[in-house]
Amino acid sequence: MTVTVPDRLPPAERVSRWANDHRKWLFSSPAIIFTVLLIAFPIGWTIYLSFTDSFGSVRAPFDFVGFDNYVTALTDTARFWPAVLRTVIFTVAALAFELAAGMSIALLLWRPFKAQAIVRVIVLLPFVATPVAIAMMWRLIFDPNIGFANQVLGWIGIPPQAWFSSPATTLPTLIFVDVWEFTPMIAIVLLAGLTSLSDEPDEAARIDGANAWQRFWFVTLPLLRPVVLVAIMLRAIDALKTFDLLYAVKGQGGGSFHEAETLNIYAYTLSFQYNSFGLASAVLILFFLMVLISMWLLTLRRKEKP
Incomplete structure (x- = not known):
């Protein structure tokens, strides 16, 4: 029916x-x-x-100038390309140290032991505070006159260091602070991946006589590779766009000699110090394309892996 x-x-x-x-x-x-x-x-x-010559105010009249801002940025060897280099150095160095330290911490926390919950909480503490608060804390620690870091160096006979005051040491010190703060994020992601792995491959390798390093390199790490690539992708995006830590420590321009001026700081300075909104927008779009290309390459790398 x-x-x-x-x-x-x-x-x-x-x-x-x-x-x-x-x-x-x-x-x-x-x-x-x-x-x-x-x-x-x-x-x-x-x-x-x-694509405009917007300057002074976004409400001020402006004209269409085509790709002039992009040409100006790409031919700027005094500020733009050094900022690109600092961005790459900061991201790659921070990510490399955070990945190595995060993997070590994750492996240490993988197997059950006494007070494991307390240790996990302690490991997560640097990741809890905001980057600005972390930056202000480390500014006090690395202060060349009253900082605790130079006092410790004095106890072991090493002369005081400039830390954030010298162009030679500013970027490495900022990388250290970023590693200290965001290593727990990598550790937690990798620990979640480790706890999801089956124990059978590791036990089979142990029975075959493989030592701890061989089991990690040839068994655990290949199984964990998808999680590692996800952690790299998430942290790389976050590190590329780091702004609050750098600005809280060095301010506009990344310091007197632009020693901490990444692309984010450069674009901010163009916008809010020089009021060159057209050029700042071009720098941001170029930066956006760099991030997209980096993530695309990481995605391709992930798809190539079994």
Whole structure:
């Protein structure tokens, strides 16, 4: 027996049926609208400003100048390319140390032991505080006159260091602070991956006579590789866009000699110190493209792995 549906339904019934047929779009539309308003629109406006000579105020009249801002940025060997180099050095160095330290901590916390919960809480403490608070704390510790770091060096006969005051030591010290703060993040991600691994491959390698290093390098690490790549991707994105730590320590321009001026600091200085919004927008778009390309390469690397 077939059931016939009347051609003319009450308006409320038609609306109800339409909503049921399109429910996936109705439920997801608030998130889509929110994403468009808070992400797509600012990016689109920044792209638009990057093709103009906007200066002084975003409300001031400006003209369309094409790719002039991009040419100016890409040919700037005094500020732009040194900022690119510092951004790469900061990201790669911080990520390398954090990955090595995070893996070591994760391996130490992997197997159960007494007071394991307390140790995990202690390891997570640096990650709890905000980057600005961390920066102010380490500024006091590394203060060349009253800082505790130079006092410790004096106890062992090493002369005081400039730390954040010298162009030669500023970036390495900032990398150290970033490693101290964000290593727990890598450790927690890797620890979650380690706890999800099966014990059977490790036990089989142990029975075959493999030592601890061989079991880690040839068994544990290959199994953990997808988690490692995810941790690298997440932390690389975060390290590339580091701003609060650098600004809290060195301020606009990244210091008197721009020794801590990454692309984020450079774009901020162009916007809020020089009021060159067109050029700053071009720098931000170039930086955005660099991040996208880096993430694309990491994604390809992840897909190549079994």
